[in-house]
Amino acid sequence: MSNKPLTIGLFGFGCVGQGLWKIAEQRSDIQIKKICVKSRHKPRPLPESYFTYNPDDILSDPETDVVVELIDDAGAALQILKNALQKGKHVVTANKRMLAENLIEVLRLQRQHNRAVLYEAAVCGSIPIIRTLEEYYAHQEITAIDGIFNGSTNYILTRVLDENRTYAEALHEAQKAGFAEADPTLDVEGLDPRYKLSLAILHAFGMVLLPEQIPVAGISKIGKEEVRFARQNGLSLKLSVGAVKEGNRIFAYVLPQFVPVAGALAAVRHEFNAVHITGSYTGKQLLVGKGAGSLPTALAVLSDIAALHHNYRYAYTKYANAASLEFTTDVSVKAWVRFSDGSGNHWQAFTKIIGGAANASGQVVVGELPLDKLMALQEQNRVTAVLIADDCTISTLPADATGVMQQVA
Template identity: 40%
Template sequence: MDRKVIRVGMLGLGTVGSGVLQVLTQNGEEITGKLGSRLEVKKIVVRDVSKKRGVGVDPSLLTDKPEDVLDDPEIDIVVEVMGGVEETRHLITRALENGKYVVTANKDLLAQYGADLLQVAGAHGKNIYYEASVGGGIPLIRPLKRCLAANRILSLRGIINGTTNYILTQMSREGKEFEEALSEAQAKGFAEADPSSDLEGRDASYKLAILASLAFSSRINLADIYVEGISEVKLRDIRYAAELGYAVKLLAMAEENDHGLKLRVHPVLIPLTHPLAAVSNEFNAIFLNGDAVGEVMFYGRGAGSLPTASAVCADIIDAARNIKHQVENGIVEATFGEKPVIPIAEQVSCFYLRLKAKDQPGVFASLATAFGDARVSLDMIIQKRSDAETAEIVLVTHGVSEGSFGQAIAEIKAMPAIKSINSILRVMER
C-alpha cells in the first residue's frame, strides 16, 4: 500500500536536532517530490518543554515523555539526536523492538554498542541508519556499504575531528600557541567547553571504530585502537615539520594485512604533497584505498548543525523509502566477526624526535650508537643552537618497529649529555 504520509518522532532538539527540523521544514516540498510521500514530524522529546528554542517549532509537538514517541504506533521513524550512551541505548532498543526504523548521529553509542543494536534491529526486520555519525555532512557510511562494496578496502586514513584540525591549522598558519588556538576554537563554536574528548583523540577513535567495522567487516573494540591526542604538540614542532616539508595533523588510520588490523589515532607529520596536508580548519577528509577503485578521497565540513542535519535527513529519506516500498531489512553488519588486531609495539612507523643536548663533542656519535643498537636508520637531522651550552636536535627516522624505537629512546634518555626529550611524533612515509 502506497504511504502518503510517513511520520517521524525525534529524540532531542539541540544543535543537530534543530538543524534536522529546519531542513525538513524548509525543504519539505523538494523531499516530498523525491520521495513521493510527505514526511511529518509528529513529536519531539526534549528535557524542558518550556525552554525557548532557537528554531521555530510548534509547542504542541514537544513532550518530555520518550514513550510519546517510542510507543506511538503512528510513528514510523525515530530520529535520535539527543546524545549520551546508556539511556539512549535503552531508548533505541525500545524503538526497534516496537518496530520502528532508527536514525542516529551518535558516534559514541555506535562505537560502543553498535553491533548489539544492529542485532536487535535485524531481529525485528528493521534498520539503523547512521550516516551522520562520522564526518558530519560528508557521505561516508553509504559509500562504504554500497558504492565500494565490491572492493577489498586496504586502508583508510582520515582527518575526522574538526576541533583538532582547526587548532593545528591555526598553529601552523597563524603561529598561534596551542592554548590560544583552543580558546579561539571554543569562541567560534568549533570546540566544546570541555574539549578533552577531541583533544585526547577519543572522538576520532569512536569514528574510526565505526568506519573500520564497515571497511573490514569486523567488530572493532575501542580498547584495540591506539590513541594519542594533540595536547603535547608544540608550535615549535609544527615549525620544524614545515621546514622538513610536512604538516602536522591528527590522523585516524586503519589498515589490514595478512596478520590482522592496524588501528590507530595520533598526530602525524604528513608530507605537504599529500592531499590530506591541505585539509584546513574545521574541514574533514577521509582517504580510502580499495583494491579495485584505487585511492578515493571524501572531503567536506565534518560538523555543524546543517551539515550534520543533511546526513541525518538523507537517512530519514532512505528509511522512508523502505517503509514506502515495504522493504524488510536484514542487517549484514550484525554478522561481522572479530579479526585480530596488531599491537602498536609490533607496528612499523617513521618517527620525528626533538631533544635538547649539551653542545659538546661526541653527542651525535652517542645518538648514532643508540639508534644503531636498536636498528633504527636516520633519514633527516637538524641541529640548532638553543643557548651557549645547549643544542636543539631534530631527527627523522626511516620506518622502524615501535618496539625498536622505544628501545633507542630508553638508551638516549639515560645519556648524561641529553638534557630533555621534548617531542616524539610519527611521520607518514613520502
C-alpha cells in the same frame, strides 16, 4: 515502507536536531510529530506543544515510524535505541560514541528486532561515507581507509601551523566559532575520531574493533618544536586516522601525523574532514567535506530517513564475510618522538634512527619503531609522538643532530 510521509519522533533539539527541523519544514515526505528534550526551562524556537520530556510519548506512539536520536548523552541514547527497536521502530542516529562503544549489541538488536539502525551522520558529518563503503565499495577489497575525521582539531592545527596562532589561542577560537566544545577533551585527545574510525572499520573491512582497542593520541601535547620541524621540512600536521589491511591483519591508529604540504590532506583545512579509501580496483580515492555543523549533519540524517522510504538497511556485507581478520599493533611506523626529559636511553625503542638531537632539556628522535612501542612511549606525560607519512621528505633534522647519533654509536 509506503510513500506516505514518514512520521518522525525526534530526540534532541540542539545543533543537529534544529538543523533537521529546518530541512524537514521544507519537505512533504517527512513529518516531525514530537520532540523529546531534557531541560524544561530552556527557551525553544517552537511552540511548547511540540515538545515532551517523556521518551514514552514518542516510543509508545503507534503513529511514529522512525525514531531520530540526536542527543548528546551516549548512555541515554543507547536506552532510546533499545526501546525504539523493541517497539518496532527504525532508528536514525548521529551518536558515534553510543554506536562505537556498543557495536556488537547494536548489530544484535537490529537482527533481533528486524529493524534498521542507520547512522550516516555519525562519521564525518555530511561526507557520505558509511553508505558509500557499504554499497559502492562492497564489491572490492578495501586495503586502507584514512584521513581527517575531526573538524575541531583540524581547525586548531590549521590555525597553529598556517596562521601562527598558539595552541591555546587556536583552541579558544575553535570554541568561539562553535567548532569545539567547552570541554574539548573528546576532540583534542582523539577520542571522537576514534569512535568514527571504529564505525568506518566495521563497514570497510567487516571487523568489529572497539574504540579502546585502537591506539590513540591527540594533539594537546603538540608544541613549538613540532611546528618548527614541520615548517623547516615543508610539512603540515594533521590528527590522522588510519586503518590498513595487510593480508588478514588490520592495524589502526588515531595519531598526529606530519604530511607533505603539497599533498591532498594538507589542503584539507580548518573544520573540513577528509576520507581516503584505497581499494583493490579503484586505488586511492578522496572524499572531502564538512564533518560537522547543523545543516550539513542534518542532511546526512535526512538522507538516512529518506533511505527508509525504500526499506534500506545496512547489509554489513564485509562483516558477514570476514571470518579470519586479526587486529595487530605489530607494525613498524616512522615517527618523530620528543622527550621533554633530557636523560635516559629513549632511542632504544627505535629499530632505525634517521636523526635526532639531545641536550639537557630534552631529546628528539626521528626514526622507525614498532607501533606498540610508540604508543607505550607517548603514554608517558612528557613525550610527544607524531607519525611521519611515507611521502614526507625530511631535509632538516633537529639542530644538534649529533647528540643522539653519538650516544647510539
